[in-house]
Amino acid sequence: MMTMGQNIILMIWISMIGLSTQYSSDQTLYIGNDCENYKIHHVNKEDTYTIVWNGGVIPNYCSIGFIGRDDGYMNEYKVCVEAETWKVPNCGAKVKLEKGVVSVLSEVYSCYQSPSSWCGDSDDYVDIMFESTPTHSSGQTAEIRLKVTATMTYNYTMTIGLAVGGCVGGLFFLILAIVLISRVRARRLSPVILTSGYSAPTQAQGLRNPVMYSNTSGSYPDSFKPPPSYESVMNTSPYAPPPISTNPPVNGS
Numbered sequence: 001m002m003t004m005g006q007n008i009i010l011m012i013w014i015s016m017i018g019l020s021t022q023y024s025s026d027q028t029l030y031i032g033n034d035c036e037n038y039k040i041h042h043v044n045k046e047d048t049y050t051i052v053w054n055g056g057v058i059p060n061y062c063s064i065g066f067i068g069r070d071d072g073y074m075n076e077y078k079v080c081v082e083a084e085t086w087k088v089p090n091c092g093a094k095v096k097l098e099k100g101v102v103s104v105l106s107e108v109y110s111c112y113q114s115p116s117s118w119c120g121d122s123d124d125y126v127d128i129m130f131e132s133t134p135t136h137s138s139g140q141t142a143e144i145r146l147k148v149t150a151t152m153t154y155n156y157t158m159t160i161g162l163a164v165g166g167c168v169g170g171l172f173f174l175i176l177a178i179v180l181i182s183r184v185r186a187r188r189l190s191p192v193i194l195t196s197g198y199s200a201p202t203q204a205q206g207l208r209n210p211v212m213y214s215n216t217s218g219s220y221p222d223s224f225k226p227p228p229s230y231e232s233v234m235n236t237s238p239y240a241p242p243p244i245s246t247n248p249p250v251n252g253s
Contacts (some may be wrong), residue, residue, distance in 0.1 A: 028052055031130050031144075034109035035062035040125070042069040043079055043150040050084075051128060057094065058132040066126045066148055074156035079126040080119040084110075085145035093142065096129040103127050122153040 025046060031053040041049060043066050051064060068077020081097060088111045097107040099120040109115045120126045128146065 011014070026050060029064060030054075031058060031062060032056050035059055035064065035130075037061065037063045037065075039146075040065045040067055042067060043148055044068060044070040045150065045152065046070075048150075049148040051144070051146040051148065053093075053130065053144040058130050062130040064128050066128070066150075068123065068150040068152075072157055076123040076154035076156075077152050078119050078122045078124065078148040080117060080149050080151060081115075081126070082117040082147045082149070083127065083145070084147050085117045085143050086114050087141065087143045089142055090135045093130045093144075094133075095144065095146075096125040096127075096131065098129060099124050101125055119151070142177060142183060 024049045028050045029041075029052070031051065041064065043049060047070075049066070066079045069075075070077075086109075091111040093110065095109045095115075096105060097109075097118055097120075098104060099106050103125070106120070107115070120211050126148075128148075180238055209252075
């Protein structure tokens with residue numbers, strides 16, 4: 001049976017495989033035809049956009065909006081714009097880059113500037129605005145190609161997976177430490193059981209076990225002498241009574 005931590009790791013691995021197997025798509029938007037001023041295009045690692053202008057007439061107000069989004073709406077991206085082709089013969093055409101919900105102007109490009117790349121802030125809206133002035137005449141040899149991509153700045157799935165996995169791992173090690181400490185304490189507090197072969201150390205020998213020897217009445221340490229038997233006392237004492245004769249008495253004696 002798989003543990004909770006193993007299940008989380010498996011889910012993260014499956015999600016990463018799913019992201020890696022997604023097909024990339026690039027859509028092309030044309031200035032003059034795709035100026036949907038109130039539409040927000042979602043851009044991420046797989047979905048990118050190319051904005052093309054071939055020198056045609058630019059409407060009075062043409063804005064294309066982007067934000068970094070994918071299937072996991074808790075993930076965050078920053079939108080980046082890179083100029084792949086920038087041929088503007090006169091200053092009649094301008095490109096403005098605005099960011100934020102309130103559309104704060106960030107960059108303005110025209111014939112005086114040749115942009116390379118630019119990125120907005122994390123999880124910010126980016127509006128690309130195209131303008132033309134009376135000095136611009138359509139049909140001139142002009143071409144602009146802008147590549148719109150997104151870079152992930154916050155992966156919600158990975159962050160939550162690592163956080164949960166770290167909590168589960170930390171809880172496992174905490175339980176393991178508690179079990180080990182409990183076992184050590186139980187061993188220290190358990191009573192010592194003395195077996196029959198154990199003898200208390202004598203004062204002269206310290207902690208060394210005394211030598212045991214056996215006699216007819218039991219085993220004693222060498223520092224202990226048993227008292228003499230009754231027979232030996234009666235035979236050696238001067239005050240002992242005379243032995244009792246076992247012969248029958250003779251008459252007249």
